[in-house]
Amino acid sequence: MAATALGGLLLATACGSSDDGGGGGGGAKSAPGGQGFTPPKMSAPKSLGKTEGKVNLIAWAGYAEDGSNDPKVDWVHPFEKRTGCQVSTKVAGTSDEMVNLMKTGQYDAVSASGDASLRLIASGDAAPVNTDLVPNYRDVFPGLKMQPWNSVKKVAYGIPHGRGANLLMYRTDKVKPAPDSWKAVFDDAGRHKGRVTAYDSPIYIADAALYLMKTKPDLGIKDPYALDQKQFDAAVSLLKKQNANVGEYWSDYLKEVSAFKSGDSVVGTSWQVILNTAQGEKAPVKAVLPKEGSTGWSDTWMVSAKAEHPDCAYKWLDWIVSPKVNAQVAEYFGEAPANAKACEETSDPKHCATYHADDAAYWKKVHFWTTPIPQCLDGRTDTKCVPYAKWVQAWTEIKG
Template structure:
């Protein structure tokens, strides 16, 4: 069994346990920040914690270490399931969790409530994010908003002279503008949450299914999305969960279209080896609003709080957004020279209300019924897609 397959299997086991819990005991919030412990250990998406090693112009770690004496160590993760698994294993202080992981971490008691009074910049967060449902439960905040953005369609501009107008280029068999088939030339994201991308596509192309929210699917709606992904499997040359690996695939493996993050787009453009474009097709896009959350048993809580405060400085927020291609959680960051208002708009700052942000699927539907398919079934179905069953 491959590492990715083992990860999905592990996620299934942990999800069944986590979502069936009423919630574990939470650690007491810190009442005051004391001397740092000398280290802060973070689980993060690739490109989220940079110290200038990739590009000396992008470094929001070195000054923090000098000012606080807290050395930053990072473990990158390629999926939300991997983040949940790593945090459940312990030993980390913080995680930059997306919405499809954050509620699992809260309900499982893995992360603790944050004392926002100890974070001076909290009031500067975009009001749309300050009490967002993916990190706020019963009025309690379990994290600090970090960055957000859409899952984009990345494409090779030598194949697509004009931006693709539909996600059909990765979901349906067809000839591409260069006259060749898309079979074996597209990639898809590796993770159960990708079922939502299929559901979003079906919202436009099979309106008779009545899908209103790609994360709240009745059994017939869910089955249709899974069936679309089973068909897509015949087109996909590879499923990606590693951002760096996807960059290599577009550079040397003949991949010409895939769901992706702005981070990969920026990396490929800076390398200059492939003419890369990105777009949000007419069906819209899923997306991520990430929150820095603190482990209930964080080994370095004082350094962790110092990082949380540092994470909200406009300079830090702007640097991350410019490097990753995301949108800052702090609007003032868009006035920083490294990104500017134009850069924030190019990264999608105007798209917030159009993005279907990742969230953990549960049996509860927005209508108040319990007829929706829970995440444990998403994991099991996705595993069956991958195994060809």
């Protein structure tokens, strides 16, 4: 690829929008024909050989459980027994950490979110994936396949793992009437000064952009991850105003549960698993997918271009998306599974309904995280969009 295109993207960071695709897919429309850049040239393997006996993973907490946190939660040891591939897992706390770890070449696969995946593709740290070598891929919801955060120019760069929406959660005893709009944390945030909470990440700028996309149509925002300078400045301005009312920016979901239980936070962005946990601990909370829609995340298992154990990595990709294991992970972590057949394997028969696993209409309202890059993802070619590096800088200014 051209050095300028690669450099522009690397100055940028993760998950995007999609077509309906059926079977539970959806999201905002992305740029037709791809993301406007060409990844470094490399090819996926055509076949697998003898497994190497080991695989090194980078994963979100809860994605590669081996029973050490809970003896009843273990899908690593069964994998090792079946394949002979011994698993070593590095738990990462942020997408930036995942990207940096992948650059070392010491890991074979990573469970990348959308705010990391395009960076890994553009830098050449993630390799194309031959989905034919992952038999369970065939049962992944069609709407999760070949999306802007896990493919480029019709080439797959990973296997979908699971997904979730960023919801608006509120204390039912403190926030009345019940909110149905992100207005509660933006224009109306002053009503709960010091007790508004927001997700602590530069990608949260997209939440403000989404709100403005619906409430300020004159700005012309079509995709919350494709913002020209004027649109970006408007989103940043909104977030700086919100900052005066934010009591806490959260990244640890257990801390958000505690904040809502204590009343330190009464309204803000959240996940379904946070809602479930808080309600399970008797906190008076509810959550809603607001009328403007929401941002969201879809995680993808990607293989390192420098993988020393690629055959074991492929075995892991197939294992983690197999129906029973994908069901276990989805329930433990709190997300919608990627494999449609996983819904038949969950211990809670209502899990897939709770997490809208196969609800295509629901996911149409979700704009999945996608790396902002200079090439506008909404299809515009007459302007440049603000890359992720500028989002990072702005986020520091927003928080003060």
